[in-house]
Amino acid sequence: MYYICSMRSRKMYNRVAILRQEKGMSRKELAEKIGVNFQTVGYLEREEYNPSLDLAFRISENFGLPIEFIFSTEPLKPLIEEIIHLKNKLGEL
């Protein structure tokens, strides 16, 4: 199915899938916690559409992480790279 449309928003990348998996949650469980349909979580994880700002806040609150850590306009690095990066910064001191 093809859609003809012009784009208003940039594509957003996110870490919802990894964060959810690290907590051993299913999409259904996460969906219930953040108050959306479980299929909506699927769309978000596949980055097929961007969450509303409120939904981004609910996800951020759920994981206890700032929005900017979970969502980005740039592709997000795997968590392991983030760790290495932080360790290196620490090592410099």
Added chain:
Amino acid sequence: MYYICSMRSRKMYNRVAILRQEKGMSRKELAEKIGVNFQTVGYLEREEYNPSLDLAFRISENFGLPIEFIFSTEPLKPLIEEIIHLKNKLGEL
């Protein structure tokens, strides 16, 4: 004009108006910088609707401030209260 609708998102509060005014910008100017119609800025400042996540990011980037400082699900305190609060915290040390 009345609309009948069920609500999916919480109302979001924001500091767009004050932040813009502190920079001495008009809505039109801000609108150009963040790439929306100037009337959209009006809607946002009046909190008549929530921005998309991408727009929130663009606003955040424009002001150089984290999303959580500009947007909140709770009514936001005036900046002056924020300052007093921070000064008190500093005084405690």
Added chain:
DNA sequence: TACATTTATTGTATTTATACAATATTTAGT
């Protein structure tokens, strides 16, 4: 292997964010 759970796919419907136009009202500058 069979069964159950999770995830993906496709399709339709509704709500909300955004654009844009036209006019009214407010505010600031002379």
Added chain:
DNA sequence: ACTAAATATTGTATAAATACAATAAATGTA
């Protein structure tokens, strides 16, 4: 007070987020 600029109001149109249903595919487990 007059004028220009900024903001508000109202209305219509489109795009994107979300819900929901049904089915298919994948994955895990007895």
